[in-house]
Amino acid sequence: MxxxxxxxxxxxxxxxxxxxxxxxxxxxxxxxxxxxxxxxxxxxxxxxxxxxxxxxxxxxxxxxxxxxxTPKNLTLGYPVLAGMTLLDRARPLLKQLSEETGETVGLVIRDGLHVTFVEVVQGSELVAVRLATGGRLPIAVSAAGIAILAAMPDRDRRILATRVRAHLAKRGGNVETFNAKLVEATELGICFIRDAWRRGIGGIAMGLENNGEMAAITIPIATGSVSEMDMHGRLADALRATIDLLRGTAGGAHSVQTGTPSEARRRSH
Known part of the structure; x- marks a missing residue:
């Protein structure tokens, strides 16, 4: 024209x-x-x-x-986020998880060799890690990134992990630690990271697939205040229950529509 x-x-x-x-x-x-x-x-x-x-x-x-x-298009404006059904389903569960744990909670999607926070609920604890929606972290050093990798199909995981290793090696990163954390997360279905991205900061995350797009829910923590025992126990239990609820909301009429993470854990027992 x-x-x-x-x-x-x-x-x-x-x-x-x-x-x-x-x-x-x-x-x-x-x-x-x-x-x-x-x-x-x-x-x-x-x-x-x-x-x-x-x-x-x-x-x-x-x-x-x-x-x-690609997810990079989300950086062009928040209205794109409003159309994400996963985000709509996740919002109340993220809020519940943050209220139960006192920690900051985020929904993360893959963005090339990084992950991007598309929703963040700030924790009520004084030492809770403060993050912003739109923030990005390298896959190799973030619990969310490794959790997303661990949740991918084997072939896709191998291809992306190779790229992540090359990217990490070019920047002098610790490839052996990345490999070990990826193996652990793949076996456990949950990733635990301490002091990898920045000293004093760690995180727990679980990945999930949504209409072909990989995402994760993560709980960033201050390693000086949250012990490994607490990460593997109370926080991991709450995160698993939240993921179960989120997966349930995608299941249709027979899915779990209501309930808190603590209620989900009680039902599972």
Missing amino acids: QREDRQFVDAFARGLAILEALSREQRPLNNGELSRATGLPPSTVSRLTHTAMALGYLRFSQSKRAYEL
Whole structure:
């Protein structure tokens, strides 16, 4: 479409058209499908998808041979978060978990080789770790990142773990510690981290899959105030119960719709 506005940047509009088409269709699209959806020439679409991938806004699904949006798009605005059904289901459970434990609680999604906090409920304890929605941490040193890896299918886990190790090694990180924590989290179904990201900070996390997207609930803790026994006992029990409730809300009419983490633990016994 011809525009008389000299301030209008056609290249920017075309790039947004690609993202809008993927958001509208809610499924991966290849270059041909994107060309038909946007009315842009195939050669233009090819350059735009290449650029969007380089910037981290798109990724190419090898299994579907098509492009899909990445969590990085969430950084463009909070309204994107409002449409996440997982977030809607998780909000009251995060609040309950934080109130029961006194600790900060977060919902985290994978963002390339990092994880991003899409919801944070601040803890009531004076020593509770303070985090912000939108904060990012490397997968290799975060309980949430390792928990997400541990919850992935074997093949996907191996591929991503290889990339994480390479990224960690380039920055002089401790690959052996990462490997050990990943094995432990895969075996236990829950990840425990102490003093990996920053001295004095640790975390507990469990991963889950939501419509093909990996996420995790995490409880960051101050290691000077929360013992390993408390992490593996009281906090881990509360987190497991919350994950059970969250998974239940995705199950339909027979799912668990109400109840606190402590009530869920009593029912399980």
